[in-house]
Amino acid sequence: MSGGALLEVGGLAGGYGPLRVLHGVDFAVPAGRIAALVGGNGAGKTTTMAMLAGLLAPSAGTIRYKGEAVDSWSPAQRVAAGLVLVPEGRLVFPDMTVEENLRLGAIGRQARPHTAEGLETVYGRFPRLAERRRQAAGTLSGGEQQMLALGRGLMSRPHLLLLDEPSLGLAPVMVDLIFDAIGDLAGAGMTILLSEQNVGLSLELAERAYVLENGAIALSGSGRDLLGNAEVQRAYLGL
């Protein structure tokens, strides 16, 4: 592990079939911190996240997690090692209850023995989910589904939480709630990679930030530096 980075990505490239989305992306996520991957729609944030989770094979580049190359690992192996994705669009299991969704977060052999304490933690953090534990996930509001997706990710006992567009499509009050939860998690020592279109909010939270444009990193620095960067202000913050 070099320089305390939990995740190091080098030269990541590829896409879907003939469509190349990423053209060599490099970044690192420091242990115990929030790193943000910001950029507009279509910049390649979700593609990057899918490759990190093992859902999509890159055509080039390496992903090192805890100092180990995980490129050939299956999604299940990555989850077992604590590399856990909370996907864009939530992707909850719509016809299953809230509790079944959470149980599925702990379906891996490592997390399963800790299901009961995991449920207690998640219900403690999101009392709304506890009230709706027997309700089908498909009947929840968008914000509640985002809580559920985040809770499901926590059930996997992550070391690095990959949060893909957690604020997308949510009402402002829900965005605040979700970002509060993200801040709390980081405060408790969780390492987080946050991908967001909500550039302002993410940069405020992030220790380290990368601006992704057209499948490559255009800018990087501390969140505060990028917040003060004239180009970022013009392109993403509407200042």
Place this chain on the structure above:
Amino acid sequence: MEILLSGQLLVAALIIGSIYGLVALGLNLIYGTMRLLNIAHGDLVMIGAYTGYWLFTLAAVSPVLAMLAAGALAGLTGAALYFGLFRRQLAGSQPIERIEANSLLIFFGISIVIQNLTALAFTASPRTYQALDTLVRIGEVSIAQSRLVALAVCLGLSAAIVLFLRFSALGLSIRALIQHRTASRIVGIDVDRVQAFSFVLGFALAGLAGTLIGVTEQISPFMGFPFTIVAFVVIILGGLGNLAGGIAAGMVLGLIETYGVALTSANLRSVLIYGVFILVLVLRPEGLLQRRRLT
């Protein structure tokens, strides 16, 4: 009209319905978890029927034991096909819709190969055998022991599988894979293991049911196709991938078939089954028993 009210007819309907439910459950598991359209499903019923026939004829093995051997044989066939053929396809990058379309053709070929190999080995002439044929009287109704065993085994196994799906971790993974493939990969379900299990279980159930069917029906290399059709009708009735709904739909189809034939004629059996199929596809393509999605 009196016959319609007889317990005899009701029991006959329940027996057929429970068999349909179990046969269709195997097909539904494989379709639900992998989107593979197993047109050869009925041929596993046929393999199970022959297994029962030969074990009884050559070694006087009771169908109750033979059905376990048939389940094992069909399950092994499933394992060979999954690991030899389908695993690579499912792990590849092609979209699931393409796999679904290809699987129809692949299984069609497999079906023809199985049927013709069986005809070569055992001739095409139909066979029957007499086992478990003591009549059992329950009140007004008298039924052959074999049919009572079929009813008990099919209902018992269906119930056991529903409980397994509801309460075990593997069952939860199977339901998750049926509902959302990508989300299943994200939460870290070992998709390959769940697929292999579903494939083998689906095949084994068909083989096992086949032994029970072969005790009461004529056995021939080509007996399977009607069961493939029935199984497809049942899972469309119950909702594709809805396993518990399919078991209930099997009962519904058994009732429709039995009472429909009693009211009209045995010649109309196929017309009834296809009629139900077409009606459901036109009126409620998401399945008779499928919950409608709110979102």
